[in-house]
Amino acid sequence: MIRIFFRSFILMIASAFAGSVVIFVLLRMVGGDIATIMLGTKATPESLAILREAFGLNRSWVEQYLSWIGGVFRGDLGEAYTGQYVIGTEIAQRLEPTLILTFGSLFIAIPSALIIGVYSAMNFKRWRGASVDAVAQVGLAIPQFFLALVFVLVFAVHLGWLPATGYVSVFIDPLVALRSMVLPIATLSLGITAVFTRFVRTSMIEQMNEDYMRTAKAKGHTVRSAAIVHGLRNSAIPLTTTGVLQIGALIAGSVVVENVFGIPGIGRLLLTSVMTREAITVQSLALVILLIILSMNLLMDVLYGLLDPRIRHKEGRK
Amino acid sequence: MKDSDASTNVNETQSARNFLIRSAKKSPQLILGIALTGFVVTITVVSFFWTPWDPININVEKRLLSPSFSHWFGTDRLGRDLLSQIMVGGQNTLYVTLVSTLIGVVFGTSLGLAAAGSGPRWGVIFTRISDIGIALPSILIALVLATTLGPGRLSVIVAISFWFVPVTARVVVGPARQILSLDFVEAAMTHGRSRMYILFRQVLPNIAPIVIVQTSMMLAAGILIEASLSFLGVGAQPPTTSWGKILMDSQSLVQEAPYYTLLPGSFVVITVLGFNLLGDGLAVLLDPQQSQKGVA
Numbered sequence: 165m166i167r168i169f170f171r172s173f174i175l176m177i178a179s180a181f182a183g184s185v186v187i188f189v190l191l192r193m194v195g196g197d198i199a200t201i202m203l204g205t206k207a208t209p210e211s212l213a214i215l216r217e218a219f220g221l222n223r224s225w226v227e228q229y230l231s232w233i234g235g236v237f238r239g240d241l242g243e244a245y246t247g248q249y250v251i252g253t254e255i256a257q258r259l260e261p262t263l264i265l266t267f268g269s270l271f272i273a274i275p276s277a278l279i280i281g282v283y284s285a286m287n288f289k290r291w292r293g294a295s296v297d298a299v300a301q302v303g304l305a306i307p308q309f310f311l312a313l314v315f316v317l318v319f320a321v322h323l324g325w326l327p328a329t330g331y332v333s334v335f336i337d338p339l340v341a342l343r344s345m346v347l348p349i350a351t352l353s354l355g356i357t358a359v360f361t362r363f364v365r366t367s368m369i370e371q372m373n374e375d376y377m378r379t380a381k382a383k384g385h386t387v388r389s390a391a392i393v394h395g396l397r398n399s400a401i402p403l404t405t406t407g408v409l410q411i412g413a414l415i416a417g418s419v420v421v422e423n424v425f426g427i428p429g430i431g432r433l434l435l436t437s438v439m440t441r442e443a444i445t446v447q448s449l450a451l452v453i454l455l456i457i458l459s460m461n462l463l464m465d466v467l468y469g470l471l472d473p474r475i476r477h478k479e480g481r482k
Numbered sequence: 483m484k485d486s487d488a489s490t491n492v493n494e495t496q497s498a499r500n501f502l503i504r505s506a507k508k509s510p511q512l513i514l515g516i517a518l519t520g521f522v523v524t525i526t527v528v529s530f531f532w533t534p535w536d537p538i539n540i541n542v543e544k545r546l547l548s549p550s551f552s553h554w555f556g557t558d559r560l561g562r563d564l565l566s567q568i569m570v571g572g573q574n575t576l577y578v579t580l581v582s583t584l585i586g587v588v589f590g591t592s593l594g595l596a597a598a599g600s601g602p603r604w605g606v607i608f609t610r611i612s613d614i615g616i617a618l619p620s621i622l623i624a625l626v627l628a629t630t631l632g633p634g635r636l637s638v639i640v641a642i643s644f645w646f647v648p649v650t651a652r653v654v655v656g657p658a659r660q661i662l663s664l665d666f667v668e669a670a671m672t673h674g675r676s677r678m679y680i681l682f683r684q685v686l687p688n689i690a691p692i693v694i695v696q697t698s699m700m701l702a703a704g705i706l707i708e709a710s711l712s713f714l715g716v717g718a719q720p721p722t723t724s725w726g727k728i729l730m731d732s733q734s735l736v737q738e739a740p741y742y743t744l745l746p747g748s749f750v751v752i753t754v755l756g757f758n759l760l761g762d763g764l765a766v767l768l769d770p771q772q773s774q775k776g777v778a
Contacts, residue, residue, distance in 0.1 A: 175610075182614050190626050301762075305755035307706050309713045310729060310747035313736055317744075321737050416619035420710050424733070435714055438625045438633075446629045450622060457617050 172465040176458045183454045184236075188229050191447055202441050232447065241448045244437075251445055254433065255452055261331055262429035264345060266418050266456070269353035276357050278400060281364025282391055285399075288369050297365065303358030308417045312351045312424040319347060329426035348425045352417050359410055367399040374398075401471055411460045415453055430456075512763025515698075518756030522749065526572035533566035538721065549741055556741050559731055567728055568746050574635070574724040575753075578717075579704035582639050586646025587697050593647065594654030595681045598662055608655070615648030620707045624716055633716045641711075642704050653696050654689060661685045691768035698761030702754045709750045725750050 199215045215221070221228070235241050241251040284296035320328035326347050332340045371377065372395065380390035419431030426432075430453060437445040529537075540560045549556040556564050597608040624641030631637045661667065662685060670680050686693075711717035712726025720727075725746050732742040 179610070179614050179617065182611075183618065186614065186618065187626060190623070191630055301758060302751070302755060304758060305702070305706075305751045307709050307713075307726075307747070307750050307754070309710060309726075310743075310750060313729070313733060313743050313747065317736050317740055412617055412619035416621035416710075419621055419625070420714065423714060434625055435716075438629050438716065441629055443629050446626060450626050453622055454618065457619075461617065 168469045169466055172462050176462050180451075180455060180458055183458075184233060184451050185229070187447060187450045187454070188225075188232065191443055192225065202443055236448070236451065242444060244442055244445050251448055255430065255449065258428055258430050258433050259452075260333060260429075261427045262418055262422070262431060262456070265348055265352060265421065265427065265429060266414055266460075268345065268349045269356060269414060269418075270460075272349060272353040273357040273360055276353075277360030277364050278396060280357070281361045281399070282368055282396060284361070285365045285368030285372060285395075286387065286391055288365070293365075297362070300358040300361045300365075303354055304362075306355065308351055308355060308420045309424055311354060312347070312421060315347050315351055316424075331425075331427045348421050348427060351424075352414065352421050355417065356410055356414055359413075364399050367401070368395055371395040371398050397471055401468065411457055411464070414460075415457050509763040509766040511759040512767060515756050515758070515760030515763050518752050519760055522572060522753045522756060523576070525569050526576055529566075529569035529573060533569050534563060537562060537566035537570045537723070549745075556739070556745075558728070558742060559735060564728075564742065564745060567723060568725065568749055571723045571725045571728055571746070572749070572753075574718045574722050575705055575708050575712075575726070575750075578635060578638055578642070578708045578724075579701055582642035582646055582704050583697060583700045585639075585643040586650050586700055587693065589643075590647045590650025591654050591686070591693055594651035595658055595685060597651065597655050598658035598685070599677055599681050605655075608651075612648035612652050615645065616652060618645065620645040621710060621714075624707075624711050625714075628716045634719050635717070635722070638708055638711050638717050642707055646700055646704070650693075650696055650700070653692060657689045657692055658685050661688045691764075694768065695761050695765045698757050698764060702757035702761065705750065705754050705757065 199212045199221050202215065223231075239252055241255070243249065244251055244254070280296060280300075284293040287293035287296075316328045319326045327344050328347070331344055368391070372391065376394060377390055380394050381387065385393065418429065419434060421427070422429045422431035423435055430449060434446065434449045434453070436442075437449060540562060541557075558564050558567060593608075593612075597605055600608075620641045623644050624637055627637040627641055628634075631640075658681075662680075667680055667684060670684055675684075708717055708724065709726035709729070712724040713730045714726075715730060718724035718727045728746040729743060729750075732739070732746070736743045
């Protein structure tokens with residue numbers, strides 16, 4: 165088990181490095197000169213030179229990359245150009261809402277998907293099971309920003325139950341914080357619940373036909389208890405393997421949701437920085453987002469090992 | 483002997499004749515998917531020649547009119563006819579999605595085939611690289627690109643393809659390896675067929691169903707991504723309009739004019755649902771065992 169963790173951890177670090185190169189190159193390959201991008205085409209040569217000097221943009225790519233990555237390790241990401249803030253501190257402050265939003269959504273989505281998926285798999289030949297699938301199919305098709313607007317319309321404008329925008333830190337007022345996060349988390353978790361539900365349903369239907377299910381029934385389990393005791397664990401396995409794709413979607417979704425609900429998280433900072441052409445900030449933000457994705461993947465890998473003893477033992481013997 | 487031959491012949495002609503009916507029974511999703519996507523594609527194509535009103539005609543006096551007989555979908559914040567806007571907006575959404583999906587399918591499939599055809603060591607490297615590509619969501623790539631390229635169609639297309647290529651490659655590589663291990667491939671090798679011939683003439687046709695289903699799923703995903711990016715202001719730039727762009731404009735007016743948000747949003751939902759159902763339906767029809775295994 166510890167071996168799997170280390171293996172996944174080393175892979176994660178390698179992926180993070182590779183990803184950082186991709187981000188670094190993407191920012192320089194297409195647009196040409198970063199200084200011009202940040203200042204606009206009307207900038208004077210003098211101001212461009214000053215900016216290049218300040219951000220080390222006149223050095224070679226390799227030097228720039230190394231100094232950036234070195235800064236990441238030292239926790240020093242430099243200062244933003246227009247915002248006049250320290251990038252590292254700003255990112256640290258904005259991590260809290262983003263992490264609450266994304267982990268909160270996973271926390272809601274995974275159990276709901278398991279419950280709904282198993283329920284629909286047990287009724288898969290009846291209309292109840294089929295209708296769950298139909299609802300999940302529609303859930304997949306609703307873009308997050310549209311769902312967010314519909315939620316605002318119904319729960320904030322018409323019913324007045326929940327605030328439409330604004331964010332309060334949990335450390336300041338947990339109750340208000342909770343109220344302000346209900347709609348964002350609901351928005352973000354719905355799509356991912358739909359995806360997960362379909363995976364659980366498909367794999368559960370497969371599991372229902374396995375021999376061990378028949379054995380369980382012969383031992384005196386009811387269909388439902390056999391499904392919950394034995395089937396659930398097995399059908400959760402595909403969730404961890406397909407989760408990789410979904411986590412990317414979850415993080416991408418958080419960028420959208422943060423912007424609709426005005427949550428001061430990483431995603432909102434990213435969009436503002438993109439719009440103001442803060443290339444240096446975007447570079448570090450993209451890396452932070454990649455790290456969040458990769459650590460969630462790591463978590464999934466570990467869960468996978470915990471859920472599937474075959475993997476655990478096979479890897480352990482190596 | 484003769485009798486049975488005759489009966490199979492009759493069966494074949496009947497089955498050919500009733501192919502549509504049979505497939506409809508087998509996968510009703512397919513029919514619904516064709517209907518929904520057909521509807522959206524039709525009104526988008528029609529918008530090139532005709533729209534109920536001039537989609538860019540601004541008339542502030544008619545600002546935010548609720549749906550009525552003259553304006554079926556009402557008017558937007560500048561008094562433009564919303565139905566015409568939606569019809570024209572479909573052009574950009576569908577164009578961007580089609581181009582990125584095409585790039586994703588062509589390059590992704592080729593890469594996947596190449597990876598399947600090369601040795602195991604390359605296979606591991608391929609898996610790792612494609613994992614990184616898959617882990618980076620399109621929206622993130624689009625935002626990074628938009629910083630330097632500027633917001634707009636090009637950034638969006640590059641970003642979506644950047645994600646679609648590894649996703650397709652990853653979906654293709656497993657089944658392609660399976661086909662490569664079959665006897666007829668070995669037979670072709672002993673006949674001295676080139677690697678290219680085997681991959682493209684023997685493996686590709688056998689994995690075609692998977693590629694087709696994947697294409698449909700990616701069309702759905704592409705529309706979602708394009709709409710989200712346009713909504714964030716990184717996608718379509720004025721004067722080009724797009725569904726996401728219309729929704730961005732409607733966001734602040736959701737209280738005064740709910741229809742302004744709900745109608746264009748429904749078009750995104752219908753289109754994505756249509757392509758997803760089409761993919762699901764095709765999966766059931768082309769390979770019942772593979773159903774529901776697509777990504778995106």
